[in-house]
Amino acid sequence: MSANLYGDTTSSPNKDHIISVIVRDEPRVLTRITSMFARRGFNIKSLSVGTTENAGVSRMTIVVGGDDNILQQAIRQLEKLIDVIKVIDHREEKFVDRELVLVKVTITPETRVEVRHIAEDFRARIVDVGRYALMFEVTGDEGKITAFIEQMRPFGIIETMRTGRVALSRGSNADIPTQVYTGGESKSLEPVLGDVEI
Amino acid sequence: MNGAQALWQTLINHNITTVFGYPGGAVIPLYDALTGFPEMRHILVRHEQGASHAAEGWAKSTGEVGVCLATSGPGATNLVTGLADAMMDSVPIVAITGNVPRALIGTDAFQEADITGITMPITKHNYLVRSANDLPRILAEAIRLARSGRPGPVLVDIPKDVQLEAFTGEIPAPHARPEMPAPAQEAIEVALSALRKAQRPILMVGGGAMDASEEIIAFAKAWNIPVITTLMGLGIFPAGDPLWLGMPGMHGSVAANRAITNADVLVGIGLRFDDRVTGKVSRFAKNATIIHVDIDAAEISKLVHAHIPVRGDAAKAARAFTAQPTFLENKEWHAKLQEWKERYVRHPVWSAGYAIKKIVDQLSPDDVLSTDVGQHQMLAAQLARFQKPRKWLTSGGLGTMGFGFPAAIGSALGVPGVRSVVIAGDGGFQMTAQELATLTKYRIPVKIAVINNSFLGMVRQWQELFHENRYSEVWLGDSNPDFIKLADAYGIHAVRATNSEEMESAIEAWLNHDGPSLLEAVVPNEHGVFPMVPAGASLEEMVETHEEAKQKQ
Numbered sequence: 184m185s186a187n188l189y190g191d192t193t194s195s196p197n198k199d200h201i202i203s204v205i206v207r208d209e210p211r212v213l214t215r216i217t218s219m220f221a222r223r224g225f226n227i228k229s230l231s232v233g234t235t236e237n238a239g240v241s242r243m244t245i246v247v248g249g250d251d252n253i254l255q256q257a258i259r260q261l262e263k264l265i266d267v268i269k270v271i272d273h274r275e276e277k278f279v280d281r282e283l284v285l286v287k288v289t290i291t292p293e294t295r296v297e298v299r300h301i302a303e304d305f306r307a308r309i310v311d312v313g314r315y316a317l318m319f320e321v322t323g324d325e326g327k328i329t330a331f332i333e334q335m336r337p338f339g340i341i342e343t344m345r346t347g348r349v350a351l352s353r354g355s356n357a358d359i360p361t362q363v364y365t366g367g368e369s370k371s372l373e374p375v376l377g378d379v380e381i
Numbered sequence: 382m383n384g385a386q387a388l389w390q391t392l393i394n395h396n397i398t399t400v401f402g403y404p405g406g407a408v409i410p411l412y413d414a415l416t417g418f419p420e421m422r423h424i425l426v427r428h429e430q431g432a433s434h435a436a437e438g439w440a441k442s443t444g445e446v447g448v449c450l451a452t453s454g455p456g457a458t459n460l461v462t463g464l465a466d467a468m469m470d471s472v473p474i475v476a477i478t479g480n481v482p483r484a485l486i487g488t489d490a491f492q493e494a495d496i497t498g499i500t501m502p503i504t505k506h507n508y509l510v511r512s513a514n515d516l517p518r519i520l521a522e523a524i525r526l527a528r529s530g531r532p533g534p535v536l537v538d539i540p541k542d543v544q545l546e547a548f549t550g551e552i553p554a555p556h557a558r559p560e561m562p563a564p565a566q567e568a569i570e571v572a573l574s575a576l577r578k579a580q581r582p583i584l585m586v587g588g589g590a591m592d593a594s595e596e597i598i599a600f601a602k603a604w605n606i607p608v609i610t611t612l613m614g615l616g617i618f619p620a621g622d623p624l625w626l627g628m629p630g631m632h633g634s635v636a637a638n639r640a641i642t643n644a645d646v647l648v649g650i651g652l653r654f655d656d657r658v659t660g661k662v663s664r665f666a667k668n669a670t671i672i673h674v675d676i677d678a679a680e681i682s683k684l685v686h687a688h689i690p691v692r693g694d695a696a697k698a699a700r701a702f703t704a705q706p707t708f709l710e711n712k713e714w715h716a717k718l719q720e721w722k723e724r725y726v727r728h729p730v731w732s733a734g735y736a737i738k739k740i741v742d743q744l745s746p747d748d749v750l751s752t753d754v755g756q757h758q759m760l761a762a763q764l765a766r767f768q769k770p771r772k773w774l775t776s777g778g779l780g781t782m783g784f785g786f787p788a789a790i791g792s793a794l795g796v797p798g799v800r801s802v803v804i805a806g807d808g809g810f811q812m813t814a815q816e817l818a819t820l821t822k823y824r825i826p827v828k829i830a831v832i833n834n835s836f837l838g839m840v841r842q843w844q845e846l847f848h849e850n851r852y853s854e855v856w857l858g859d860s861n862p863d864f865i866k867l868a869d870a871y872g873i874h875a876v877r878a879t880n881s882e883e884m885e886s887a888i889e890a891w892l893n894h895d896g897p898s899l900l901e902a903v904v905p906n907e908h909g910v911f912p913m914v915p916a917g918a919s920l921e922e923m924v925e926t927h928e929e930a931k932q933k934q
Binding site: 210211214215218219222252255256259260262263264265 | 497498501502505506509526677678679682683
């Protein structure tokens with residue numbers, strides 16, 4: 184029985200996969216990435232984009248919904264895009280992921296203290312104080328944020344804004360060596376992937 | 382030097398000296414600069430779609446990058462079909478479009494279209510050039526990109542004021558030809574060990590193996606493996622060779638489709654398992670260990686699960702497979718295949734199939750044959766006997782009616798001295814028939830055959846088989862032009878054949894005419910293309926005759 188490049192992918196369950204995409208900071212790069220997902224019917228559950236320590240290079244964290252086949256196709260199709268420098272599949276190694284959320288909660292004189300106590304338990308910061316509302320900033324993994332929102336829900340959530348997840352691999356190595364960033368010419372001119380592993 | 386001049390100089394430095402184009406407001410500076418480059422040949426087409434297909438025909442027949450040029454807005458959007466076609470069939474073309482001046486971009490200016498946005502999903506990559514100094518570098522990268530790895534279309538959009546801006550840099554030397562990745566030796570070893578045990582092996586090659594013909598032939602012969610060539614792969618392995626089984630899929634041969642279903646090892650090289658090839662995917666080659674060689678990692682296990690993936694260049698992979706061959710006798714398998722090979726469709730004496738057979742029988746192995754899309758395309762694919770690669774130009778992935786004729790123009794100019802013949806239907810020919818003017822203008826000796834059955838024949842066939850003969854909007858007979866007069870109006874020699882006797886002499890008059898000429902074969906309209914795998918069915922459910930198809934309904 185021969186090994187398969189993608190592992191056994193025939194009947195994997197649908198779940199969320201977190202990947203990082205290092206891209207050239209060119210006009211329309213966000214459209215190129217998202218339109219590839221749209222055209223192929225892949226589901227983006229969360230997307231956050233930011234610049235990196237290197238000029239001209241941006242980093243995206245994308246949460247892809249679907250089975251393993253979809254994840255693999257999404258990664259391979261991303262790797263084909265000329266503006267994509269590298270795709271990191273975070274299943275491959277340990278990583279840290281965080282999300283930031285702003286939550287505006289209704290308060291009354293009776294609930295004010297309790298709401299603040301719960302927020303302290305979650306290490307949520309109060310970033311705005313109003314007569315009838317408090318705004319909290321919470322950072323953490325998805326579970327923590329969801330739990331915080333659930334705790335606040337009975338008091339009356341006015342609105343929330345979540346940034347979407349961001350992720351970095353653990354350890355002292357960068358996901359991508361610095362020299363790859365420089366040199367001007369696009370990485371389109373290099374092979375998309377190394378040789379297959381069997 | 383301005384941006385426009387830098388563009389022409391860059392193309393010339395890349396040895397690109399033919400461009401198919403159509404002028405317009407946003408590219409006037411390019412056309413103005415063109416007058417200073419006599420070594421550049423510009424072919425004035427009559428519709429930008431013709432330019433893009435001609436560039437494809439150039440690229441498919443020569444293996445080199447084809448270039449087309451259009452103005453902003455409507456000119457650019459008219460290229461879209463050709464770009465999508467090139468994307469699907471992995472054809473290396475570079476499309477150059479003008480755009481409104483930078484200051485007007487995004488203002489809904491006259492003849493403005495966001496062509497980089499529009500073509501994003503149908504190009505390998507596209508560029509909006511923001512400064513004349515970037516232009517040669519971007520163009521050089523676009524040319525390299527078009528032909529690197531899995532080839533494809535690249536678009537370079539140049540605002541009018543960038544064309545006029547001063548260029549102060551140096552025009553870069555062309556990039557070295559990209560090295561194609563060799564497959565990993567481990568992957569080859571795994572594949573070879575599976576192959577050595579094969580009792581019923583087959584080799585399937587697609588358009589991605591176009592430049593690996595020699596290696597594929599050596600591989601198949603050294604191992605004694607029967608070969609199937611897909612629609613895009615026709616000619617990679619010589620038709621008529623005892624090992625050749627024909628084309629697979631919807632209108633493939635009985636031998637090819639039965640072989641796929643019964644194979645125990647299937648080696649696929651440079652193909653992407655299109656649904657027209659596989660039929661119902663879950664039942665495709667269900668008994669086989671699939672070894673899939675492709676340069677594009679995203680194609681491996683995209684549709685058909687590859688048990689043994691081999692990522693790399695087709696020629697290098699085939700060479701690696703041939704390095705340690707094991708002659709696979711498998712007499713029973715070959716006998717079975719031979720039996721299936723005997724089963725092919727005989728065409729009635731006067732029919733589209735008959736007319737096409739008569740035409741393809743007159744072609745030499747060096748002639749380039751283009752087709753449009755539809756029944757005539759499938760019949761030509763079934764009946765022509767290609768001995769060499771790059772002799773068959775057809776729109777496989779996108780299935781573009783109107784492709785054949787301008788593609789034939791591209792090939793006639795790309796490989797001068799080689800006869801360029803196009804077989805088209807009465808429907809498709811009219812989609813780009815205005816390129817007759819291009820033939821006349823440059824006396825391009827394309828030989829056009831219009832197989833006129835007065836119908837959109839393939840749609841009619843489907844309506845007949847799957848929609849109870851409700852021939853909705855497919856009858857063209859009441860409004861087709863007189864094709865002889867149409868050719869005549871453009872100053873092109875034309876002959877007509879309405880029966881088998883006339884066909885012989887008409888073909889002779891048509892092919893022997895010095896210069897472009899058109900043959901109209903008026904054929905009965907009721908014939909379908911068989912064998913056929915009904916849409917959504919598996920290859921095993923292939924039907925071989927019209928009666929069988931009706932019965933199954």
